[in-house]
Amino acid sequence: MSEHNISVTVNGTHHELTVEPRTLLVSALREQLGYTGANVGCETGRCGTCTVRVDGETIKSCTRFAVQSDGAEIETVEGLADDGDLSTLQEQFQENHGLQCGYCTPGMLMSADTFLRENEDPSREEIRDAIEGNLCRCTGYQNIVDAIEATADQLGEQR
Ligand code: FES
Numbered sequence: 001m002s003e004h005n006i007s008v009t010v011n012g013t014h015h016e017l018t019v020e021p022r023t024l025l026v027s028a029l030r031e032q033l034g035y036t037g038a039n040v041g042c043e044t045g046r047c048g049t050c051t052v053r054v055d056g057e058t059i060k061s062c063t064r065f066a067v068q069s070d071g072a073e074i075e076t077v078e079g080l081a082d083d084g085d086l087s088t089l090q091e092q093f094q095e096n097h098g099l100q101c102g103y104c105t106p107g108m109l110m111s112a113d114t115f116l117r118e119n120e121d122p123s124r125e126e127i128r129d130a131i132e133g134n135l136c137r138c139t140g141y142q143n144i145v146d147a148i149e150a151t152a153d154q155l156g157e158q159r
Pocket residue numbers: 039040041042043044045046047048049050051060061062063
């Protein structure tokens with residue numbers, strides 16, 4: 001099978017890698033580059049646990065081939081913390097018990113982080129809409145919404 005050389009920037013670090021045409025972005029991130037934060041769940045675009053940001057937009061990385069991201073700026077959950085210091089959103093997930101098994105959490109964080117960049121003072125309904133593409137099999141949605149709401153409040157106080 002033919003292979004392709006591509007380059008991507010992940011959380012500010014440049015990487016060059018060789019991928020097969022069929023290699024999914026989530027597989028390249030996890031297996032070739034070691035960014036295991038994006039989890040693999042359904043592999044059909046439904047669960048959202050593989051959510052990352054590509055060129056500023058959240059995508060489900062199981063729905064994209066790695067070759068399609070050649071030259072892209074990618075952000076994964078590993079990039080949310082700043083030199084080991086959790087982001088406000090991560091702290092609020094911890095504070096509000098926004099995770100149980102944690103499998104959905106990387107995707108939830110990436111969707112919520114992107115949402116809060118564009119919505120400084122969201123309603124709970126808007127928060128629910130923002131994470132509708134992310135499924136939590138532990139069904140901890142109330143606490144997740146609490147965590148995102150608390151993050152918006154905290155960031156609002158800091159502005
Ligand atoms: S693994 Fe990508 S959406 Fe479920």
